[in-house]
Every structure is written in structure tokens, then in C-alpha cells.
Amino acid sequence: MGKKRIGILTSGGDCPGLNAAIRSLGKTAILRYDFEVVGFLSGFAGLISGEYIILDEAKLSGILTLGGTILGTSREKPFKNYQNDSEKVESKPEAIQRTYETLGLECLICIGGNGTQKTAHKLAKMGLKVIGLPKTIDNDIWGTDITFGFDSAVSIATEAIDRLHTTANSHRRIMVVEVMGHHAGWLALYSGMASGGDVILIPEIPYTIETIAAYLEDRYRKQKPYSIVVVAEGIPIPEPLREKYYSPAHYIADSVQKLTGLESRETILGYVQRGGTPTAYDRVLATRLGSYAVELIMKRKWNRMVCVRNGEIDSVKLEEVSGKLKLVEPDHPMIEEARSLGTCFGNEGR
Amino acid sequence: MGKKRIGILTSGGDCPGLNAAIRSLGKTAILRYDFEVVGFLSGFAGLISGEYIILDEAKLSGILTLGGTILGTSREKPFKNYQNDSEKVESKPEAIQRTYETLGLECLICIGGNGTQKTAHKLAKMGLKVIGLPKTIDNDIWGTDITFGFDSAVSIATEAIDRLHTTANSHRRIMVVEVMGHHAGWLALYSGMASGGDVILIPEIPYTIETIAAYLEDRYRKQKPYSIVVVAEGIPIPEPLREKYYSPAHYIADSVQKLTGLESRETILGYVQRGGTPTAYDRVLATRLGSYAVELIMKRKWNRMVCVRNGEIDSVKLEEVSGKLKLVEPDHPMIEEARSLGTCFGNEGR
Amino acid sequence: MGKKRIGILTSGGDCPGLNAAIRSLGKTAILRYDFEVVGFLSGFAGLISGEYIILDEAKLSGILTLGGTILGTSREKPFKNYQNDSEKVESKPEAIQRTYETLGLECLICIGGNGTQKTAHKLAKMGLKVIGLPKTIDNDIWGTDITFGFDSAVSIATEAIDRLHTTANSHRRIMVVEVMGHHAGWLALYSGMASGGDVILIPEIPYTIETIAAYLEDRYRKQKPYSIVVVAEGIPIPEPLREKYYSPAHYIADSVQKLTGLESRETILGYVQRGGTPTAYDRVLATRLGSYAVELIMKRKWNRMVCVRNGEIDSVKLEEVSGKLKLVEPDHPMIEEARSLGTCFGNEGR
Amino acid sequence: MGKKRIGILTSGGDCPGLNAAIRSLGKTAILRYDFEVVGFLSGFAGLISGEYIILDEAKLSGILTLGGTILGTSREKPFKNYQNDSEKVESKPEAIQRTYETLGLECLICIGGNGTQKTAHKLAKMGLKVIGLPKTIDNDIWGTDITFGFDSAVSIATEAIDRLHTTANSHRRIMVVEVMGHHAGWLALYSGMASGGDVILIPEIPYTIETIAAYLEDRYRKQKPYSIVVVAEGIPIPEPLREKYYSPAHYIADSVQKLTGLESRETILGYVQRGGTPTAYDRVLATRLGSYAVELIMKRKWNRMVCVRNGEIDSVKLEEVSGKLKLVEPDHPMIEEARSLGTCFGNEGR
Incomplete structure (x- = not known):
């Protein structure tokens, strides 16, 4: 029997630290827990079309300092203008469901900003096991004190x-x-x-x-x-x-x-x-959040977003985060x- | 009648952010609360010898990005080898007491690491009104999650x-x-x-x-x-x-x-x-801690060290901090x- | 009898390395040849109005790494729209002549781009002893292979x-x-x-x-x-x-x-x-050109612009440079x- | 019949700009002149053992900003302690000759410092067609005003x-x-x-x-x-x-x-x-020298080292360079x- 498999994608605007998070997530999953890690290309677009690569240790090496995301990203929002039209060939959410099932994913990790966490929550409601990982240069993600990209x-x-x-x-x-x-x-x-x-x-x-x-x-x-x-x-x-x-x-x-x-x-x-290489601060934060996301999978705590609260790495329910914005009071x-x-x-x- | 007066010094090894803290402290004290600000030269050495400059707005301008400390620093420890020898001319703690009283200081703000906070605590026990402000490149100051210098x-x-x-x-x-x-x-x-x-x-x-x-x-x-x-x-x-x-x-x-x-x-x-200019992170932190120290004075909360706890700016009693070291568990x-x-x-x- | 005196000004858009050039010029003139150095404020505007500071060693210290120019600059062009109207109170060129003579300058060093070198040449034709020192972020100054500002x-x-x-x-x-x-x-x-x-x-x-x-x-x-x-x-x-x-x-x-x-x-x-600190390359180049300008004064080679030719520091007549632009062939x-x-x-x- | 083939190697201490030179050399050779480019691994060691990779366009992409050398380097000196001992299995120079001939190289480009240029000259004397490309952080290569690595x-x-x-x-x-x-x-x-x-x-x-x-x-x-x-x-x-x-x-x-x-x-x-990414200056210089080296091949000007003279890209005979050191006068x-x-x-x- 094959290895258990998890999926990752990066969605929304790129920011420094995405590759550090992918590396940490991937290496922890592979080296510590013997998962196979599937990386979808260009955000939710790759999840819809089924375009992905297998992230092995070699692909995760040497990317810690690299800006952007080796997986590519897009602003694809699979639930936008979505009409449940049964006569349609296949809706985007259905395509996602199919990719998820075909690959037999244990869990899908969605790295992105507010929009991404909202989509992640909708996927969770569809029955997928999802973990959200916040990234932002705007620091406006509700539910986390801070996340990587902002310091850079x-x-x-x-x-x-x-x-x-x-x-x-x-x-x-x-x-x-x-x-x-x-x-x-x-x-x-x-x-x-x-x-x-x-x-x-x-x-x-x-x-x-x-x-x-x-x-x-x-x-x-x-x-x-x-x-x-x-x-x-x-x-x-x-x-x-x-x-x-x-x-x-x-x-x-x-x-x-x-x-x-x-x-x-x-x-x-x-x-x-x-753009460009993340600050040391963001590299540490991205690494820690990525590692923590894998621990959530091992504890079978689905449908949560990893976060920073009171200076500690923690997690919060996606439904609490979804659709909110953290503004400056x-x-x-x-x-x-x-x-x-x-x-x-x-x-x-x- | 003259303005109320506070004193500042920087002690121990230099680190990025010291000038940002001095600037914030000084500007807040001068612009918001109309204090006069006395800066002692070369750490506790200047407090002992009475060597100081008046920090007006012009002297505080343009130093935010500057590494090191415009006040100079030293590793002078006024309580080291201290024997209460009544026949001696004047001990270092006595000299400090005299400087403090001669200048009619409202409060003394000691910016430094573990050693400095320990000395600050001893001065507090002598009856001086003291506020500690932590700085470190080692991140080993007990009582604060982090302070400026480390990120740089x-x-x-x-x-x-x-x-x-x-x-x-x-x-x-x-x-x-x-x-x-x-x-x-x-x-x-x-x-x-x-x-x-x-x-x-x-x-x-x-x-x-x-x-x-x-x-x-x-x-x-x-x-x-x-x-x-x-x-x-x-x-x-x-x-x-x-x-x-x-x-x-x-x-x-x-x-x-x-x-x-x-x-x-x-x-x-x-x-x-x-050395060199502090990171943006350290500049913000130093600025915030400096500003908070002045608020402590206004609230007459003496003998405390400003700190970061659970991601918030806060303060802690000097006696809790003194003599301890924060190590990696x-x-x-x-x-x-x-x-x-x-x-x-x-x-x-x- | 007093010391011999030279004047300096920076004109046109600012660029990294101006302060390095001022420092080198000034220190060489003061320490090696015992000149007094007058720094005009805001380019030719200060030369017209007679606003200047004396640049002593202390003012020249610690500015090597600083972006911009401690003398300020402006886009004042004293010969623009200039009509020799004898009934007018005083024209700008006349004001310049008067400042130059009142201060008894040995020489005027004009640090700037193409426009500045053109003005410098006009002042030379009026009888002033002038040295041009090129600066540019555009690398378009005729007569020099390169000058400081461009590399930064x-x-x-x-x-x-x-x-x-x-x-x-x-x-x-x-x-x-x-x-x-x-x-x-x-x-x-x-x-x-x-x-x-x-x-x-x-x-x-x-x-x-x-x-x-x-x-x-x-x-x-x-x-x-x-x-x-x-x-x-x-x-x-x-x-x-x-x-x-x-x-x-x-x-x-x-x-x-x-x-x-x-x-x-x-x-x-x-x-x-x-903006910002000059690269090491520009600091060395600005330092060398500034030093060379003082040597030109000592050799009484007036009305020339210091330059880089065939990889060596050299000089060229202002009249050859004036009004030309170095474009990419x-x-x-x-x-x-x-x-x-x-x-x-x-x-x-x- | 296959494409003409050239070989490249990097030897001696690494320095910023090596990859920029490899990229420029390789792309110019491939895109402009339709060569096949062989990259030997670990300097002369790879030339001796015949370990190499084919450098296609994909391998040359994205390396411009990268420190170090994608080919690896070593301090192997094939002529050191070399005794022409006819009974020996095969000497290092013989092994090099064999690799060169087996691969049917049109030319070998040796990127390195003084020692490398000396070795390149010895290979030229053995009859190989060689081009030297100087690199150094020390700026001590005789025959060139400067080369990449030094500015970084x-x-x-x-x-x-x-x-x-x-x-x-x-x-x-x-x-x-x-x-x-x-x-x-x-x-x-x-x-x-x-x-x-x-x-x-x-x-x-x-x-x-x-x-x-x-x-x-x-x-x-x-x-x-x-x-x-x-x-x-x-x-x-x-x-x-x-x-x-x-x-x-x-x-x-x-x-x-x-x-x-x-x-x-x-x-x-x-x-x-x-270490680390080369400065803009070094990237331009490495790119230009790399490109010029290919032009030398096209002009069949062998056994020369590309260089910078009087501010221009030029070349000099290897025999003039070999064994000399450029010191500060x-x-x-x-x-x-x-x-x-x-x-x-x-x-x-x-």
C-alpha cells in the first residue's frame, strides 16, 4: 500500500516566506511522518484542473531563501459566480472534490490570505479535510496576531x-x-x-x-x-x-x-x-507555521487555520476566520x- | 520654576535600536509631557561622574536609523566590589545618589541588558525612582518575551x-x-x-x-x-x-x-x-518601549521594567527580573x- | 593674515556620494593644505545670497556614508533668463561675483551634473577660478567615463x-x-x-x-x-x-x-x-575625485572638471564638457x- | 553531424559572479552560435576525471543572481608535482588531453584566478585551445585592471x-x-x-x-x-x-x-x-567578460585571457599573464x- 498523501497550494498575491512554509511543511511531512506531498500548481486553478507536482526532498531543498512560490499562484476563486447548475458539465467545486478524491488526499493545506481562508472554509463545509495557513503582506488576516510576509x-x-x-x-x-x-x-x-x-x-x-x-x-x-x-x-x-x-x-x-x-x-x-528573499523573522515564522500545520494533521484537528496568538503558535477554527478582516483600530x-x-x-x- | 527632569542612560554592550529608544523616550517626554531630559554619558560611569548632556529635540532628530548609542555606553557596574566603607571618600552608589539629587531627577531610565536591570533594581532599593528598559542582542532578559536588538x-x-x-x-x-x-x-x-x-x-x-x-x-x-x-x-x-x-x-x-x-x-x-542600523522590527519595538516607559512615569509606576508579554507592551517589577536569565528550554x-x-x-x- | 579660502557647492538633483566628495575635498584642503573651506547652502542659490557655513573637520566627520548632501541643493540656474540690464539692482551673476570676491575665494568647486558644469563654465568665463566635480545617477556627463551616484x-x-x-x-x-x-x-x-x-x-x-x-x-x-x-x-x-x-x-x-x-x-x-548610503564603489570614486580636485587647485589648473578617463582619475577643460550630453551609442x-x-x-x- | 562543442570550468576559490559568467558564456554560445556547452564539475578535477554536465538553456536560467558556482570548484592543480613518468598509468595532464579529445572540444574556457590562468597557459602549451576568464575577490590578477568578485x-x-x-x-x-x-x-x-x-x-x-x-x-x-x-x-x-x-x-x-x-x-x-549574490557591478562585468570570451572563440583568438584595460573589455596573451601577481604599488x-x-x-x- 502506498504512502498517505497530503496536498498543498499557495493562492492569492505572492509574498516572501511562501517557499519557507512549503519547505517546512513538506520536509516535516516527508521526513518525520513519511507522507507523500502533492503540490498543486497556480493555487486553486491547479486543484481544479488537477495539475500538480510531487514535492520530494530534492524539490524542497534550497528554497528557504527564495521569494515567491515554487508552486505558482493565482487569484482563482472557485466559488465565485458559482451556480449549482446540475446540467452543467462540472462545476469548479465538483472538480476540486474529484481531484481531492482521485488523489486520495489525507488533507489539503491552503496557504493564502483572507480570500484563501474563506475558500478553504467552503471546501471544509463540502467535506474536505482542510488546514489553512495564513500569509499576508497586509497583516489583515483575522484570527492571527501576525503572519509571514508582513515583516518583509x-x-x-x-x-x-x-x-x-x-x-x-x-x-x-x-x-x-x-x-x-x-x-x-x-x-x-x-x-x-x-x-x-x-x-x-x-x-x-x-x-x-x-x-x-x-x-x-x-x-x-x-x-x-x-x-x-x-x-x-x-x-x-x-x-x-x-x-x-x-x-x-x-x-x-x-x-x-x-x-x-x-x-x-x-x-x-x-x-x-x-518580492525577494524573506527577512529572518518571516523565515522563522513561516517555518514554524508550516511545521505546526503538519502537527495539526497528525492530531486530526481539521478545518482550522494555524495562527499566532499571544506570541505562541496556535490554531483557530476556519469558520471563525472566514469572511473577516483585521483592521487597525x-x-x-x-x-x-x-x-x-x-x-x-x-x-x-x- | 523649572521643568521636571528625567535622566536616561544606556549601559552594557551596544545594540541596534538604542538610539530609536532614546529618541522615542525623549521626544515623548519633551513634546507630550514637557519634561527636560538629561542623557548621562557612557552608562553608569556618567551617572557616577555627573557627565551628561541635555537632550533637546534637535539632538533627538535623525537618530532613529543610527546604530549604537549617542550617549555612549560602558560596562561600569557601580555595585561591583562595593564595600560600605564609611571612611571612604565617596562610594559609587553615593556618587550616583548625589548626581540624582543634585539634578533633581523625577526618574532615571536605565536602558540595558540583564546586568543593567540588576543595577537598576539596586538603585531602586536605595530609594531612587527607576524604570528599566531592556535591550539585548542575546534575547536572554528575563521578564520580556523579546526586546530590540535581537531581531537585528x-x-x-x-x-x-x-x-x-x-x-x-x-x-x-x-x-x-x-x-x-x-x-x-x-x-x-x-x-x-x-x-x-x-x-x-x-x-x-x-x-x-x-x-x-x-x-x-x-x-x-x-x-x-x-x-x-x-x-x-x-x-x-x-x-x-x-x-x-x-x-x-x-x-x-x-x-x-x-x-x-x-x-x-x-x-x-x-x-x-x-552594529549598524536596526531592522524595521527593532525600530518599532524600541520606539514603542521608549514611549511606554514615559507613560509609566506619568502613572508613577516606579521600579518596573517595560516588557513584551503575550505580544503586548507591558511592564514587570524590577525585583522579579533582577538576577535572572532567560535561557532556551x-x-x-x-x-x-x-x-x-x-x-x-x-x-x-x- | 588669514588662511586661503575655497568654496564648495552641490547643485542639481541629489545623489549618493555627494557627502563623500565634500568630506574628501574638505579634509584634503584643511588637513593637507591648510585651507579654510566655505560650503554654500542650496547650490548656486547660496552663492547668490551669500548663505554659507564654514566646513571644519568636525562637520566633515561621519558623513562618508550619508546619502544626500549636508549643504543642501537646488535647481537654481543663475544664468537662466539672464538679461544684462544695467538699470537692474543686481543680477544673479553679479551677486555671485560679489560673494566670491567678498569672501576672497581662491577657487570655487561646483559639484553637480551637466547643468552645473555648464554654469561652472559660464562663471569661469566671467573670470572666477572654478573646478567642476561631476556627479550623476544618469551617467550622462560628457567628458568622464563614469562618476559617483551611478553605481548606487x-x-x-x-x-x-x-x-x-x-x-x-x-x-x-x-x-x-x-x-x-x-x-x-x-x-x-x-x-x-x-x-x-x-x-x-x-x-x-x-x-x-x-x-x-x-x-x-x-x-x-x-x-x-x-x-x-x-x-x-x-x-x-x-x-x-x-x-x-x-x-x-x-x-x-x-x-x-x-x-x-x-x-x-x-x-x-x-x-x-x-537616496541612501552610496555603494562602496561610489564612496571610493567620490573620495578620489574630491581629493584630485584639491590637487588641481594646488597645481593652479583652473576651469577644468575632474573626470575618469581610461580607468584613471584625470581632468578635462570645462569648455569641452559644457553643453554636451553623453548618450548610449x-x-x-x-x-x-x-x-x-x-x-x-x-x-x-x- | 553534431554541434560544435566548448567546455567550461571554474577553478580556485569561489566568488560572486561566477554563475553570471557561466550564464553569459553559455547563453551566448548556445543562442547566438549554436554551440553545445559542456560544464566540467569541480574545476580541473572534473576535466581530469571526465565528470561533466551539458549546460542547456534551462540550466543557465535563473542563476545570474546566485553566489558560488553551479559547476562546483576545487583547488586541483593538475601540473603540481607532475613528473613525466612514462611508466605511470596516466598523468593528470594526459587525462585532461584525453577528455578534451574524446569530447572533441573546440575550446576550453577556464574561469579562475592566478593559479587557474597559469594552468590554462600550460594546457595551451600542450596544444589545447584555451581561453582564460579571470575572477577574483583579491583583484590581484595580472593583465586586467579589474575583474568580477572584487566589487562584491x-x-x-x-x-x-x-x-x-x-x-x-x-x-x-x-x-x-x-x-x-x-x-x-x-x-x-x-x-x-x-x-x-x-x-x-x-x-x-x-x-x-x-x-x-x-x-x-x-x-x-x-x-x-x-x-x-x-x-x-x-x-x-x-x-x-x-x-x-x-x-x-x-x-x-x-x-x-x-x-x-x-x-x-x-x-x-x-x-x-x-559569498552571496554579486553586486550589480560584478554581474555586468561577469556578463560582459563571458560574452567577450565567446567572441574570442569565434575570432579563433586562442590562448588569451579576456580582461579589462583602460576601461574597455579586451584580451591579453595567457603567456603574459601566467605566473605574475598584480600588487598595490x-x-x-x-x-x-x-x-x-x-x-x-x-x-x-x-
């Missing part, structure tokens, strides 16, 4: 903002830098604090351009020769101006310059925030701490 | 070990790399896991050279072309050989080569592990996780 | 493109990355070769979007899962579409996706390319070398 | 010394840092200048410990709080003390502390200087430039 993204953004400081200082400019974060401002908050941002704008705290302009003028009057403004890509541009500006940073820089007369420039960090202590240091958040509390 | 040191060590991988692979060698950690193996454990170390040796787990040699020979037989051995500087060299080897890495590399015939080389990372989950990935710890559990 | 910019761009590789690979995407270079494609060419760019577009080589699309489709058909396109910011967008796209990278990514159906994304590196060997490796330049030679 | 090593060393600055400053210490360079001081000279070293000791300039101690005491008296001493591993330790010290840095640090009473510590950078302009900035070289010229 904060590091990259911080290093970039460090560079902008010297340029801003030499030219006595306002530099507006846009970091990732459609819904959650964690990346802007952490990289803004780490790099000494003077203004930090996040989706969770409404801002007015006038408050920011007044604050920056005040700094100028106090002989501070330059300012750094860190904005999350998800902050709103006022309705009538959305056509005019290609991004929030563009809007802020242009408006501040008009309101204050101070030279302002924008930089959008973009995809560099997701406006009374998060970091907001107040940053304000104590003089940071402006664009509202009246500054 | 792990990052530097990991990046160095990444470099050694390519050399080891090209030459099909065993590379033995020695990281800091006299008593605690945290740095070796984290950087070893982050860099995929094949053997990790820490002071808390006894090893035999024979176990290591057998493990490395086994890898060689399995066609693994090279191996990385990460050792903490505090692991013991067997008694009769201590004269012969200038460091544990030297001993391990030489002995492994003799026992296995496999080419082995050592590298000792040394002081580079303490041999049943720490990371040990088992690393073993699952095939890592050897040099003992029979491998 | 290439390094930053290359590291960023390295990160994009892993993302492009995981998502099987085309990533279009825009680097600096309005007129000259050096930065795109070097960072493109250093990072293995599949397509490199520079202002000096006309391209067609159809050639690029065909090339990228061909790669796709050959099972290359992703492609990297490096474009200089100065490549043209066809006339009717200039309104629609906010940058060349935006145009290329959008058009390629439409023409090929392959997912394409753009990233604009922006100001991060100018379409038959530069690197173009052909890159083509041999399969790189496409967007024209029929591919 | 300088960068790594400089970054490490940057870190030591902050530690030295905080503790007011003398930090002695040892970089590679057995015979040539290039790495110490460049990294010392790039990092602002106060003392630079290289094998080419004799030093006395008394000169260094006097210089460091003088700095201390002038209120410079710390000093950085950069030493090449090849500087001599005086005869009677060689047993006592495990390295020159150890000797210098210990002796300076004894002579001056100033706290001194040593750090030996070791193997990290050879004591009157090299960088020595005088560094002295102007106050650097001490340990002799009377300081």
Missing part, C-alpha cells in the same frame, strides 16, 4: 523610506510615499513608525487634506527642512478628483503643494514590496505612541 | 550564513559559523532556523563531537554536498583542548575534519552582529520543529 | 528588479519596471543587464510596441513563464496616447496586455534611486552583448 | 566595517577588522577608503606596531572617540609572536591595547566576503589620497 514588506518599505529621507532633506521637500494596504493600514503604520514618518495616512482613519497641509506648514515654520508622508494605497481620494489623480500619493503630493507652496513629490513603492496603542512623537494622522486628533 | 542581530547573522551557503556548496565543504550568545542560544537557534542550518549547537543542550561527526558523515553519504553548522559562542570546548582552540567554531571545524575527513572551515561573525517547540526538518542539535535526540 | 542607482534598481522577478515568476506575469533616465539609457541598460531584463527600452533606441509584444508572446510560447521589461523614464509614448498614460511604464504594460492578453503590471522606482558593445543573451531592445535588431 | 567583496567588507563604526563609537574602542588578501592589499585599501578606515595595513607596505600605536594615541588625544583599523590577512606578524596570535588582527588589537591602554577588539570577516595614487584624508599606513610616511 515592512522592511522593504522602511528601507525605501530611509532612502527618501536623504533626498527630501537635500532638496527641502515633502516626499509622499505610497505603500500597499487596500483595506488595512498596518503596513503604512509600521513602516511609518519605523522610518520616522511625519504624516501617516491609513484607510481606518479619515483625513482631511487641510489638516495635513496645516501640519506640514507648521513644521516648515518650525525650521524642519523636510517632511515624509506615508500613505496606504487604500486611503480615499475625494470623489470629484478621482479621475484626475492616478493614486492617493499623487493626490496628496499635488494638493499639499498647491495648498502650502512647498515642493512635494510622490513615490509609489508598488510590487517591490512583495483607531485606538490602537501605536497610533497614540506615534502621536506622542509628533506624527500626524490627518484628523483632528492629529 | 538575527538578521545580520542570517544574511551572513546565507553567504556561506553558496561558498560551502561550491567547495562541497562544511562551514562552521559562530554567532554571539555566551549563556543563551537564542541567536544561534533563530539564525540557524532562518538560514537552514544543518547543525545548531547552543549552550543549553549538551553535545558530543561524535554525534555531530556521525550526522555530517550521514549527510555526505546521502549526497548532500555540503553542510552548515551554526554554533553559539558559549558552547563548551572539552577541558583538555581549551588551550588549543581559540573559539568553539575553531574546535568544531577542526575536530569534524579530523573525524570525518570532510573539508571544514570556521567563520566567527563577531562584532558585526551588534530544551523542550522549546522550535527545537522539535527544527528536528522535524532534519536539524541536529548534537545530542542523542539529534 | 544601478545597485538600487537592480535589487528592486531582483524582487520583481520572484513576483513575476509566481504570478506568470510581465512586469514592466521604469528606472530614471530622461535623456540617457545608461541606468536602464546597466540595471537591465545586471538583473537579466528580457526587454530593455532606452531613449537612444527607437522601439515599436508591436516588436515588444511579438517578442513577449514568443517567450510565452517557449514556456518562459514570465518576463521583465526595463524601461527608461525618457522613452517616448506615441503622441495621441500621451494624455492617457501617466508614464512610459504604464503605457507599455497596458499596451502589451492588450496586444498579447498576457497579464502585465508596471512599477515606477522613482526617487528611491537617488546604439552600437555600444553592451547592446550587442545583451542581444546575444536574448534581450530585446524593441527594434528590428531586437 | 569590497561591498561586503565595507558594509561590515560600517557596522563596526557604530559599535566602536558607542564603546570608544579601537576596532581592528581583518579582510581577505594574502598577497595583495587591494581589498583592504578599497574597503578601508570606502569605510573611512583610520589605519589601513596591506602586505605591500611594511608597518611597525609602534607607528600605529603612536598614531592611535594621537587620535585619542585629539578627542576622536574611536578608531577603525583595516588589515589585510596577509600582513606579517613579527617572527617570535607568530605562535601566540591566531591572526594579524588578533596581533594588532592585542599589541595596540598593550601599548596604548586603549580598549581594542578584533573581528575577522572570513568567508562571508566570498606603494606609490599608487589611492595611498596618497588616503593619507591626505588622515589615514595611516603604518610606516613613516604614515
